[in-house]
Amino acid sequence: MYVAVKGGERAIENAHRLLANARRGDQSVAEVSLDQISEQLGLAVDRVMSEGSLYDRELAALAIKQARGDLIEAIFLVRAFRATLPRFGASEPVDTGAMRVQRRVSSTFKDIPGGQILGPTFDYTHRLLDPSLGQGFVPEAPAVAEASTAPTPRVTDILGRDGLIETSPRAEDGASVGDLTREPLNFPADRDLRLQNLARGDEGFLLAMGYSTQRGYGRNHPFAGEIRFGEVEVEFVAEDVGFAVPLGSIELTECQMVNQFKGSATEAPCFTRGYGLAFGQSERKTMSMALVDRALRARELGEEVGAPAQDEEFVLSHSDNVQATGFVEHLKLPHYVDFQSELGLLRKLRKEFAETSAEANGPAAMKEAAE
């Protein structure tokens, strides 16, 4: 248990001053601007927005700067900021089918309507460090080609037309959408709450959980049916205005996993699915999320449940890196009182142990031990 302590104000103040200097680093080196972080460390900004659960590039860039590049600290800062603002309401659900795609790949079909679009990707790069980036690199202008106006339907919608894949669960009439920022998470949790939890969950944790399913701990035989990244429009029904107000657009990544099929005496076999959605270009995150989402459906789909990734309480209780870091890092704070009582107990036990041993072994043994 952590017990409040007093004192140390001066040292704390000086430590923060020292931190401000360490954050700035060598002052003969140019200071990094928020625009630079947002433009040139864009994927770090995307991660902080996703796991900070707040879409605001500028705030995420500020948090990254303030946190000296420690992304979990930055996520913590964004979550804390979020708590200071009133909530106007909830948006209309975004339509990822109408996304202006900047990237869209499918590992299940090579010919998909609208085509496979690589977009800005690390895929197929050689992962060799590029020294020219350290010396004022100016990239060649992007190549252009005639843009198609053909729609880019979701691959799962195409599979769905033939009944080859399960349909997405519909909302029950009048059902409210669960919100774990308003009510604490209870188990079993519905899919809406699970997805909200995973969407803000730690990428590293989800990556490890997803990976574990591939390695056999809750295998569900996934294919990346589709991964798409791009811009979607956001609309908000503002009561004072009286209609759905366009708010602008956000960038999202969506992953549709297509998984092992399932059927029953009454239903023809069809592929099952797992879903991932996150702010910005967050491909690893959404793929991991989709794997874990599918693993967490094991019970619903009548599969044997035993692997960690299938354990809802385990996954959802440990996915949040702000909660996790809070509990792990609180061990640094003074625990003097707690530790003193443990120390007292340990001394007592050792004394008892010494006395019992002395009685059992007699004075000779006692003498020997003393030597």
Add this chain to the structure above:
Amino acid sequence: MTQHNTQQAQRQAAMAVLAHAEAGEIAARLRTISLPGHQELREPENGLVMLRGRVGGDGAPFNLGEATVSRAAVRLASGEVGFGYTLGRDGEKARLIALCDALVQSRDFGGLVERDVIAPLREQLMIRRKQAAEETAATKVDFYTMVRGEG
């Protein structure tokens, strides 16, 4: 379509353009119009909107995460009330959108604001989107499957 619906569609179309413009761009366009008297009905205020997705992209809604949103309301001396909502924390932008929304509804200024503010901003937005779409299109790939040989 009723007149009310037509006006609502016009207002939504204008907002859809304005939300994508910078405050400075909107202000610069508005300076070309001699504006009628107006007052702030609601000062710009920052808050959050919970963004929702759908399970599987097309299923039941779920809460994805929040976004910052700024909002404002403006009333023209002639009575029209305009609302401004936009992603981000730029209160001035929300105020300018609200002013434009009020002008769109005005008999005297509706045509003018569409011609001198909304239309040029829409054109700029379309040019930006076309450029992005062409850059994206250049990365379209045709994978072909190698036929596996026997043995």
